[in-house]
Amino acid sequence: MRYVLTVAYDGTEFSGWQRQKGATSVQETLENAVLAALGKTVRVTGSGRTDAGVHAAGQVCHFDLDATVPPEKMPDCLNVKLPASVRVLSGRAGAESFDSCRSAKKKTYRYSLYESEREMPLKERYAVRAESIPTLAALKKAASLMEGTKDFKAFCSSGSAVKTTVRTVYEVRVEEGKSFGSRDVFISVCGNGFLYNMVRTMVGELLDLASGKRSEESLLEAFQSGQRGLLGKTMPAKGLCLMNVAYGEEDEND
């Protein structure tokens, strides 16, 4: 049986999604929970890797297992074996053709910022501080420049080997709120796939564009030339959260 799970995690203490020697990954933590709960060794495949420190509210993964546990009981079965920083939110059965990585149609990431002169301990874990964040109007204008089917090569950190660097970004949504007396800004990016560090580089560039530190012209040049050096900095991991992975009409959730 192919088990498909939706998983949430606080990425602070993890070396990232992917299993690696000498470090604690989310993938290995889930595999260990299956072993502890059911005595079986499985290989868990995620919809994609998340970097060290990146969080997830709706990561999707799958594994094959010869077990009698109904998929909807898998959360209860595994959660008792998982550390508090990881929780299986739901489980379902997947077709043999389903692959949580290759079948993914759309992913949504959210980046969280807050505006404050000083660090706020109750926000620091899941958001990144800035002394000043551009206005919502300026951010929305810059966000619209990132939408569409484009070559995002310049937004990709070096070292990744991919066939194509063309991706479709369906929407870059900017929202704001207020909590603990300071301004919060959330940038949600929905696309058909993302290159390594792409969202974090998009957010850095967005802030620079909206503040006037960089121009629309240099962004267009970056899209054309693919040169990483033409863009703003890659933002820290802790502000990023994988919100949702969608697999087609019947699998849509929010």
Add this chain to the structure above:
Amino acid sequence: MRYVLTVAYDGTEFSGWQRQKGATSVQETLENAVLAALGKTVRVTGSGRTDAGVHAAGQVCHFDLDATVPPEKMPDCLNVKLPASVRVLSGRAGAESFDSCRSAKKKTYRYSLYESEREMPLKERYAVRAESIPTLAALKKAASLMEGTKDFKAFCSSGSAVKTTVRTVYEVRVEEGKSFGSRDVFISVCGNGFLYNMVRTMVGELLDLASGKRSEESLLEAFQSGQRGLLGKTMPAKGLCLMNVAYGEEDEND
């Protein structure tokens, strides 16, 4: 010079505000930061104790120190010596008659809940999960029963020695929101002072009243008799946050 500081902290790893042997308190952490930064031993007095695990976005404290550091520079001076879980947000000079505890006129605490069938790792640190939380209307109705000048003896955990258990609760405000696909409920309580565990007991009782598990009659009986047994449970510490301490018109902040 009397230095008055506004301090925020993530209470998760602390044994509470008050210094105690063999445990790490926020008070001691601040005193150690003054010692490390300025080489002086001080005794920091807070507006009140917060329990182990309780957070603060706006705790106020003071200490006397013969130093040339301007009060508004004290945050920069101490923050470099503090762990990331504690930050001094602002500093000012206080009159000799000012006492962060005795001079406090109003305090506001906020309790955070979220509604979810399962634990959500990104909410668990600062909020308490409930499978079902009553409607906003029912919560507001119950909240109004807690407001006013009353004897809150039944809301006080045993073991505390206070002159009077009469307190004035100016407002119990209930708000809701949504994040990561689940409902959030915030209960803010503003009063002239609070007994030990009073806010956490108020929230437990509020939930019971709003869900119909307990009646308005039993609440009135609890107010009259002062019997703790007539009320709902004391809610966990991690959902509680000291938001603000006000000292009079000129010191009002939010």
